[in-house]
């Protein structure tokens with residue numbers, strides 16, 4: 001195989017740096033009789049129908065090779081990759097063996113330390129490349145010293161030609177650079193098996209060629225690289241070792257790239273001269289030649305390439321004995337990783353441990369802090385929105401808290417305050433979490449961290465934000481509306497507003513983590529609206545019996561009752577009346593008529609706090625389930 005022409009500086013950089021990027025062990029992935037079928041609801045027939053996506057495919061991906069899974073759109077490439085990586089195994093059956101150790105295809109777990117770079121993987125846009133790499137290294141390489149981690153980050157960035165962009169924010173990178181950073185992040189833990197879904201999608205031909213060259217080099221180091229590629233150019237196709245072509249869920253061709261044309265010819269499929277073999281294969285797989293694909297696949301399977309003059313086959317697979325050290329003699333002249341004692345000490349198997357739980361929490365917290373500080377305008381806007389609403393409410397309900405003739409106005413202010421903090425707490429996370437979920441799925445699958453530290457780090461940033469927003473609203477609006485400033489009342493009012501808002505936020509996390517954005521966007525307000533009806537619009541005595549349980553579990557109602565009680569309860573003396581007659585001059589009369597004379601402050605606060613904790617527990621459980629049972 002002719003080595004691809006490469007920029008000399010990149011070659012020399014790679015020669016110098018690739019040593020530390022050799023994998024710890026080699027992985028051979030064999031799979032037998034993989035099928036995948038799912039139930040799809042047919043709108044026309046109004047019933048579920050079984051859809052067979054993968055129809056009993058076999059194969060073997062070997063170390064030292066870059067395998068391209070090809071096929072027309074809808075052939076089942078991503079589905080197969082998901083199953084093989086163990087990322088999503090819904091409806092999958094069959095056997096997958098990693099270095100001879102068999103597992104069931106339906107088990108969703110990273111196989112053989114596999115890392116998976118998905119098509120939709122996104123980077124943390126507010127971090128620079130160097131920060132993203134350093135933080136990932138801190139998470140993944142728990143036993144490395146900070147010097148060793150730094151060295152490794154520099155080596156990988158140099159290998160991928162990213163050293164000049166190390167200080168660039170990920171959001172400012174080009175598409176090709178983003179894909180390379182995604183690869184760089186996963187190379188930190190030196191995976192032996194790497195899956196990539198459509199790594200070249202959205203890249204121009206030069207960026208695609210450079211990325212595939214890189215993947216080819218990484219495979220040469222003894223890794224098993226598997227990538228789905230839609231329609232590679234002729235130049236790009238040259239860099240692929242093995243082609244695994246799917247057509248309608250069946251394997252059309254599985255073998256060395258060099259033998260593809262001869263195999264196609266054996267099935268009477270002749271690639272026109274000057275035609276890209278990859279394009280020709282796609283045309284065949286798409287059914288453009290009107291032939292029986294199953295028959296053609298079977299003929300190609302039985303095809304035996306002609307031995308060359310020296311008796312070898314055209315394609316010499318770089319299979320090595322799996323239990324023997326890698327003896328790499330590729331173009332890059334890498335050292336034997338297991339023979340290099342310094343390297344082994346530094347990057348040996350036992351040293352690749354992720355950091356501990358506490359360390360993970362600390363690193364993730366720092367990462368969130370960095371991202372938030374870069375995106376502080378969002379935080380400022382959130383606080384500003386609360387301040388503006390406080391000013392508007394303060395203007396509309398000015399002085400209502402100290403006047404008996406405007407008790408009902410104050411009642412509406414209290415309800416509006418509750419509504420505001422519940423909605424802002426809930427919607428800010430309901431809408432942002434589904435986006436976060438996508439990145440979380442990738443990082444969690446690739447074993448960057450565990451769920452506990454992640455949740456703690458998210459809450460540790462989000463909770464104070466919401467609290468600060470609430471406090472700025474309450475301080476300003478409470479003062480402008482001239483509600484009683486006695487410390488007990490004011491503190492209780494603030495506490496109940498903050499607690500109810502955090503409860504709404506906990507609901508937001510639950511809805512955001514369990515439903516897609518399109519559903520979350522209306523489910524969040526619907527739930528908030530439903531709970532807000534109780535207590536304000538509907539007293540318990542007026543609530544029909546079948547709905548009374550909603551009154552009792554409504555955190556909104558509980559928070560609202562405490563808020564009203566903090567203002568008008570605790571034996572508040574008569575309120576000043578500037579009219580001839582004020583109906584609610586006595587606060588206790590007002591509470592009695594609103595069905596709030598006997599509010600259990602402790603019980604209601606306990607309800608709000610319990611629901612907050614419960615919703616966070618449910619969120620953690622739902623997240624764990626979604627991340628582990630795909």
Ligand SMILES: Nc1ncnc2c1ncn2[C@@H]1O[C@H](COP(=O)(O)OP(=O)(O)OP(=O)(O)O)[C@@H](O)[C@H]1O
Nearest residue numbers: 038040053071072073074075076077078079080230
């Ligand atoms: N969860 C699902 N529900 C319904 N159909 C699905 C599901 N997942 C995959 N499919 C169907 O299975 C087929 C194969 O999908 P897959 O994404 O694996 O194709 P692909 O070869 O990767 O296509 P592309 O190159 O366009 O990404 C498609 O027809 C797709 O609609």
